[in-house]
Amino acid sequence: xxxxxxxxRARILQAAxxxxxxxxxxxxxxxxxxxxxxxxxxxxFSHFETKLExxxxxxxxxxxxxxxxxDRRLSASTxxxxxxxxxxxxxPFYAENAEFxxxxxxxxxxxxxxxRPQIEAFIRKLFPKPPAERDLLYxxxxxxxxxxxxxxxxGDTEYSASRMLDRLERKLAYFGSEDxxx
Amino acid sequence: xxxxxxxxRARILQAAxxxxxxxxxxxxxxxxxxxxxxxxxxxxFSHFETKLExxxxxxxxxxxxxxxxxDRRLSASTxxxxxxxxxxxxxPFYAENAEFxxxxxxxxxxxxxxxRPQIEAFIRKLFPKPPAERDLLYxxxxxxxxxxxxxxxxGDTEYSASRMLDRLERKLAYFGSEDxxx
DNA sequence: AAATTAAATTGAGCGCGCTCATTTATCAAG
DNA sequence: CTTGATAAATGAGCGCGCTCAATTTAATTT
Numbered sequence: 533x534x535x536x537x538x539x540x541r542a543r544i545l546q547a548a549x550x551x552x553x554x555x556x557x558x559x560x561x562x563x564x565x566x567x568x569x570x571x572x573x574x575x576x577f578s579h580f581e582t583k584l585e586x587x588x589x590x591x592x593x594x595x596x597x598x599x600x601x602x603d604r605r606l607s608a609s610t611x612x613x614x615x616x617x618x619x620x621x622x623x624p625f626y627a628e629n630a631e632f633x634x635x636x637x638x639x640x641x642x643x644x645x646x647x648r649p650q651i652e653a654f655i656r657k658l659f660p661k662p663p664a665e666r667d668l669l670y671x672x673x674x675x676x677x678x679x680x681x682x683x684x685x686x687g688d689t690e691y692s693a694s695r696m697l698d699r700l701e702r703k704l705a706y707f708g709s710e711d712x713x714x
Numbered sequence: 715x716x717x718x719x720x721x722x723r724a725r726i727l728q729a730a731x732x733x734x735x736x737x738x739x740x741x742x743x744x745x746x747x748x749x750x751x752x753x754x755x756x757x758x759f760s761h762f763e764t765k766l767e768x769x770x771x772x773x774x775x776x777x778x779x780x781x782x783x784x785d786r787r788l789s790a791s792t793x794x795x796x797x798x799x800x801x802x803x804x805x806p807f808y809a810e811n812a813e814f815x816x817x818x819x820x821x822x823x824x825x826x827x828x829x830r831p832q833i834e835a836f837i838r839k840l841f842p843k844p845p846a847e848r849d850l851l852y853x854x855x856x857x858x859x860x861x862x863x864x865x866x867x868x869g870d871t872e873y874s875a876s877r878m879l880d881r882l883e884r885k886l887a888y889f890g891s892e893d894x895x896x
Numbered sequence: 897a898a899a900t901t902a903a904a905t906t907g908a909g910c911g912c913g914c915t916c917a918t919t920t921a922t923c924a925a926g
Numbered sequence: 927c928t929t930g931a932t933a934a935a936t937g938a939g940c941g942c943g944c945t946c947a948a949t950t951t952a953a954t955t956t
Contacts (some may be wrong), residue, residue: 536922537934562913572936577914638820644869666888673859673885680858687826703855706848718952719904744943754906759944 541579544569549590557587557635584639591632598625611658611667612704615674618654619682619700626682627693634686651675670707677703723761726751731772739769739817766821773814780807793840793849794886797856800836801864801882808864809875816868833857852889859885 547568551560562583566573580586602621608614626633640647655671656663663671677700685696729750733742744765748755762768784803790796808815822829837853838845845853859882867878 534933540934561911563911573913574915574937575935578935581914583913634824637823641819641865642816642869644866644873645871647869648866669884669888673855673888676858676862676885677855680861683823684826684830687824687829689827691826702851703858706851706855716903722904743941745941755943756907756945757905760905763944765943 537579540569540571540575544571544576544579545586545589548586552587552590552632557631584635587632587635591629591636595622595625598622609660611671611674612707614658615678616697616701616704619678619697623682623685623696623700624693626686627691627696630686637683637686674704674707719761722751722753722757726753726758726761727768727771730768734769734772734814739813766817769814769817773811773818777804777807780804791842793853794856794889796840797860798879798883798886801860801879805864805867805878805882806875808868809873809878812868819865819868856886856889 544565548560548565551564551568554560562576563573565586566576569576576586580589598621599618602618606614606617608617652668655668655675658671658674659667681696681700681703684699685691685693726747730742730747733746733750736742744758745755747768748758751758758768762771780803781800784800788796788799790799834850837850837857840853840856841849863878863882863885866881867873867875
């Protein structure tokens with residue numbers, strides 16, 4: 533009977549995603565999602581623990597999609613260039629889904645136990661060979677710049693993806709010399 | 715009649731701060747605050763726009779206090795050393811008030827219009843002379859490390875202030891050479 | 897002291913995310 | 927089929943942050 537359950541889940545997710553786009557996350561109530569999906573209020577929460585989990589389920593697959601795209605066209609050589617390459621794909625996505633991203637990060641930031649392994653794995657992708665201790669440190673600093681530039685952009689009413697990219701590029705350029713020292 | 719109003723405000727703030735400490739922020743309802751302060755539910759919101767504003771009012775004065783302390787004993791010479799000096803005072807405070815800090819940053823992060831000037835002012839404090847363009851860029855990178863290290867620490871169940879400081883110190887040490895080049 | 901205006905406080909009530917005892921649907925065993 | 931067990935869906939209801947028309951209190955004017 534897990535097929536029908538999957539269908540219900542999919543209906544909820546689809547209805548939610550549409551409403552989130554139409555009215556925004558905050559302005560979409562879980563009751564509205566339930567109504568749009570044709571289920572009872574409680575059913576929503578038998579499929580998703582919280583309202584935010586619905587958003588996550590919708591957005592994470594899309595982020596992974598963007599990362600995959602970036603993976604495929606990765607040709608840059610230095611860690612900084614590689615990071616910038618990923619930012620070229622991810623910043624525009626985050627910027628286009630700014631409210632969703634903010635809500636996501638609000639929670640994700642405090643779940644470092646889940647986040648840290650993912651970040652470390654990502655850092656490793658920035659280096660062609662297994663990184664040395666000093667490389668990892670450098671990778672973390674790069675990621676700090678990556679995230680703060682993103683968070684600044686998401687929190688600023690004036691920011692666009694291209695300005696965020698510009699800002700990150702400038703920060704990464706500061707390191708310049710270190711990049712070649714592998 | 716603004717004296718009595720101030721008194722009411724102070725009673726609410728005091729009651730709130732005590733309850734926040736006793737049961738935590740999330741587990742303290744605005745109704746409980748009202749009851750403890752001896753006012754009606756609505757009165758709380760005639761003095762503070764939101765529940766979070768109550769927390770802010772309580773915590774920001776304390777943060778400014780900590781910064782002032784750090785200001786007074788500032789003797790470090792390089793920007794990185796100065797930043798570390800401030801972290802030595804602020805990280806412990808944030809770590810001791812982790813839940814409050816998380817709630818605060820949840821909102822503050824997305825108010826970059828307010829935050830940016832404060833950060834830029836802080837960066838200027840890191841440099842003895844008016845910083846050049848490249849100095850400012852360097853300052854922003856330092857701040858990225860400062861904030862991300864803090865956010866990581868606040869989101870990690872295992873982290874202590876001293877581990878956060880250790881982590882920041884290591885990151886800042888990476889720059890080593892640049893510091894002297896003023 | 898009374899009347900008028902303005903400031904401060906009140907608390908019923910709203911919509912929210914979410915829970916959970918109850919009901920309904922599904923399906924295998926007798 | 928009937929029955930009994932399990933999975934899925936239900937919706938009334940909870941406590942929450944917060945609003946706002948109504949009321950009380952204080953200050954000002956006459």
